Amino acid sequence: MENTKQTDNKNNILEIKDLHVEVDGKPILHGINLKFESNTVHAIMGPNGSGKSTLANAIMGNPKYKVTKGQIIYNDQDITNSSVKERADLGIFLSFQYPAEVPGVTINNFLREAVNTKRALQNQKPYSVIDFYKLLKEKMQLLHMDQSFRTRELNAGFSGGEKKRSEMLQLLLLKPIFAILDETDSGLDVDGIKAVADAIHLAKKDSPMGIILITHYEHFMRELMPDRVSVLCNGKVIQEGSTELAKKIQEKGFAEFIKQNEQSNKGGNQ
Amino acid sequence: MPPQATQNAGSDVDPKNQKLNFDINRDLYDAADNHQPKFQSKPGINEEVVRLISKTKNEPEWVLNKRLKSFELFQKTPTPTWGPDLSELDLQKIIYFIDPNTTESTSWDDVPDEIKKTFDKLGIPEAEKKALAGVGAQYDSGMIYHNLKKSLQDKGVIFENMDVAIHKYPEMIKEYFMTSCVPVNDHKFVMLHAAVWSGGTFIYVPKGIKVDLPLQAYFRMNGKQGGQFEHTLIIVDEGAELHYIEGCSSPRYQQSSLHAGCVEIFVKENATMRYTSIENWSRNVYNLNTKRALVDKNAKMIWTNGNMGSSRTMLYPCSILRGENAHSESLGIAFAGSEQDQDTGSKVIHAASNTTSIIKAKSISKDGGISSYRGLVKVMPNAKNIKSNVQCDALLLDEKSVSKTFPYMKINSPTATVGHEASVSKVSEEQLFYLQSRGLSEEQATKVIVSGFISPIVKALPLEYAIELNKLIELEVQGM
Numbered sequence: 197m198e199n200t201k202q203t204d205n206k207n208n209i210l211e212i213k214d215l216h217v218e219v220d221g222k223p224i225l226h227g228i229n230l231k232f233e234s235n236t237v238h239a240i241m242g243p244n245g246s247g248k249s250t251l252a253n254a255i256m257g258n259p260k261y262k263v264t265k266g267q268i269i270y271n272d273q274d275i276t277n278s279s280v281k282e283r284a285d286l287g288i289f290l291s292f293q294y295p296a297e298v299p300g301v302t303i304n305n306f307l308r309e310a311v312n313t314k315r316a317l318q319n320q321k322p323y324s325v326i327d328f329y330k331l332l333k334e335k336m337q338l339l340h341m342d343q344s345f346r347t348r349e350l351n352a353g354f355s356g357g358e359k360k361r362s363e364m365l366q367l368l369l370l371k372p373i374f375a376i377l378d379e380t381d382s383g384l385d386v387d388g389i390k391a392v393a394d395a396i397h398l399a400k401k402d403s404p405m406g407i408i409l410i411t412h413y414e415h416f417m418r419e420l421m422p423d424r425v426s427v428l429c430n431g432k433v434i435q436e437g438s439t440e441l442a443k444k445i446q447e448k449g450f451a452e453f454i455k456q457n458e459q460s461n462k463g464g465n466q
Numbered sequence: 467m468p469p470q471a472t473q474n475a476g477s478d479v480d481p482k483n484q485k486l487n488f489d490i491n492r493d494l495y496d497a498a499d500n501h502q503p504k505f506q507s508k509p510g511i512n513e514e515v516v517r518l519i520s521k522t523k524n525e526p527e528w529v530l531n532k533r534l535k536s537f538e539l540f541q542k543t544p545t546p547t548w549g550p551d552l553s554e555l556d557l558q559k560i561i562y563f564i565d566p567n568t569t570e571s572t573s574w575d576d577v578p579d580e581i582k583k584t585f586d587k588l589g590i591p592e593a594e595k596k597a598l599a600g601v602g603a604q605y606d607s608g609m610i611y612h613n614l615k616k617s618l619q620d621k622g623v624i625f626e627n628m629d630v631a632i633h634k635y636p637e638m639i640k641e642y643f644m645t646s647c648v649p650v651n652d653h654k655f656v657m658l659h660a661a662v663w664s665g666g667t668f669i670y671v672p673k674g675i676k677v678d679l680p681l682q683a684y685f686r687m688n689g690k691q692g693g694q695f696e697h698t699l700i701i702v703d704e705g706a707e708l709h710y711i712e713g714c715s716s717p718r719y720q721q722s723s724l725h726a727g728c729v730e731i732f733v734k735e736n737a738t739m740r741y742t743s744i745e746n747w748s749r750n751v752y753n754l755n756t757k758r759a760l761v762d763k764n765a766k767m768i769w770t771n772g773n774m775g776s777s778r779t780m781l782y783p784c785s786i787l788r789g790e791n792a793h794s795e796s797l798g799i800a801f802a803g804s805e806q807d808q809d810t811g812s813k814v815i816h817a818a819s820n821t822t823s824i825i826k827a828k829s830i831s832k833d834g835g836i837s838s839y840r841g842l843v844k845v846m847p848n849a850k851n852i853k854s855n856v857q858c859d860a861l862l863l864d865e866k867s868v869s870k871t872f873p874y875m876k877i878n879s880p881t882a883t884v885g886h887e888a889s890v891s892k893v894s895e896e897q898l899f900y901l902q903s904r905g906l907s908e909e910q911a912t913k914v915i916v917s918g919f920i921s922p923i924v925k926a927l928p929l930e931y932a933i934e935l936n937k938l939i940e941l942e943v944q945g946m
Binding site: 256257258259260279280281283284285289290292295296297298299300301306309310313314317349350366370 | 895900907918921
């Protein structure tokens with residue numbers, strides 16, 4: 197089913213070339229090379245502090261993350277210096293690990309603004325209040341969210357699970373071309389992980405989205421099997437592979453996998 | 467700063483240099499029309515001008531005497547220096563009286579076209595269409611349009627120009643006008659106001675009458691250097707209810723303009739009064755206003771104020787709770803942009819037992835603007851079981867803007883419960899990044915954050931005012 201879609205749609209490519217990034221003057225990424233494609237679930241795994249979130253923020257263009265060398269290329273367009281909005285307009289989306297609170301702004305009003313801004317970009321008429329109400333209701337039902345959620349203030353006082361669901365709701369509404377999920381699985385129980393995975397499956401059904409799945413747990417892969425896996429350690433990609441590698445990591449557990457990997461590296465050095 | 471620079475600067479981003487850069491056409495608020503005033507006094511103030519104003523209005527002698535006494539006090543009193551800098555305000559350059567070339571009208575058809583055009587921009591006919599109970603608009607110093615629904619007239623509600631009310635209801639005016647609520651010797655600008663006041667609104671709501679729809683009046687200054695000194699006197703008799711809305715806008719001129727209005731409200735036993743005002747004076751106006759209510763037993767006074775525009779604002783709506791169980795609420799929003807000093811807040815005097823008050827103030831500062839909350843909660847020694855809560859929140863849109871808080875408390879009663887909370891927040895980089903990652907521009911993102919900040923106050927406004935206030939704040943956020 198997804199294969200037919202791929203032929204219908206252009207294969208979009210997001211490429212990271214020799215990317216060096218520093219935060220507050222401290223170098224975190226030391227020359228990352230990665231290639232992401234449409235219709236692909238690409239897992240980025242790595243222990244805490246390996247630079248996964250830095251990579252996510254650098255791709256989205258967070259001004260706090262300074263690119264000192266290298267490039268981010270989207271379909272032959274160099275977006276290394278593009279603004280956050282320009283990247284969002286191109287269809288890049290980041291599901292935040294810790295989304296910022298915006299007190300007083302309801303989920304409903306914020307999402308209508310965001311969706312209508314995107315529609316304007318595509319020369320579509322903005323949704324009326326009523327039409328948007330219906331659309332949001334439908335998407336919230338898909339995520340089994342209570343309708344009272346629409347009047348909650350954006351991320352203010354949200355539980356961990358509510359934050360993740362709110363991010364997934366935004367993903368469903370904004371239909372990005374590349375969605376970076378920054379530890380969207382962390383802090384969730386089994387049901388929570390399943391709900392997030394369901395949301396991603398729903399989104400994938402809608403469009404040939406490329407998914408960049410940042411995680412340091414193997415659990416998520418049970419729900420969402422990656423097509424590609426890249427393992428990050430100390431700001432570098434140390435291993436890459438396809439579904440087979442994902443399965444291997446899943447079987448052994450990521451901690452064990454890293455341990456073995458380090459040992460074999462030591463062996464190689466000696 | 468272009469987007470690329472922001473992008474590459476990373477942690478070196480200097481928030482001081484981050485600026486929302488796009489222009490907005492403020493003509494709507496700043497344009498003056500070609501209207502020719504009938505008569506205006508020479509700039510400056512002296513006894514002759516005061517006498518001239520009184521004579522032109524054909525006032526009874528007691529009114530003139532009150533003006534002259536006030537003028538004498540004004541001359542002896544120095545300009546206050548405890549608040550915003552008023553040193554550039556030259557009172558001798560202000561024109562104190564302009565009589566518009568129009569007579570009092572009762573129907574929209576009688577309103578001159580030029581003036582209609584200006585009011586169209588301000589949306590007055592829309593408000594009329596929406597069946598608001600009445601429109602009183604002050605054009606310069608006189609009332610040009612005054613319409614009151616017949617049903618209200620039948621109930622005995624009086625909604626009248628102050629100039630006319632003085633002749634029509636002399637006993638009531640004599641009793642209530644600048645006597646016990648705001649006496650003429652209150653402060654320097656009240657003295658000035660009492661000497662040169664002109665026009666304004668008089669409202670009387672008889673006992674037990676509930677006015678369902680809000681009464682509205684728009685004030686607008688026009689005419690170069692036009693000072694405006696309108697007087698509003700409202701009496702809500704026992705058990706009655708009223709919501710009065712006032713909106714202001716003013717054309718922009720080069721030389722300093724002065725607005726020193728005065729509002730006096732009497733809320734009698736068991737009555738409820740809601741006073742809402744949105745003031746959007748042009749950037750050269752000194753807005754030095756006095757608003758006060760005397761609140762009797764079991765009565766309720768609710769102030770809602772939005773202050774934008776003007777160069778300096780000094781406004782602290784005050785409730786004197788003089789009857790048991792009286793209640794006061796004060797909601798305020800102030801916006802200070804470049805070279806603006808918004809010194810606003812609220813005062814409550816708890817003079818009787820079991821009285822309660824709430825003050826909520828929000829301010830937004832941008833481009834180096836200064837917003838100050840200046841308020842007073844005073845509990846008299848004889849007043850028992852007082853509850854008062856003050857909350858003031860400030861939002862700074864950039865590093866060079868300023869927020870100050872002066873919450874004075876004079877609590878002379880051991881049984882009083884008085885709370886005060888203050889917060890200052892900034893539009894954070896995290897918020898901007900988050901919202902922009904959803905496709906909003908930096909301007910949109912800032913607007914969203916600001917609208918969220920003010921939403922608790924906007925929610926308290928009637929719908930069309932909520933929309934207008936949101937629009938005004940958006941214009942201010944977008945920048946000049």
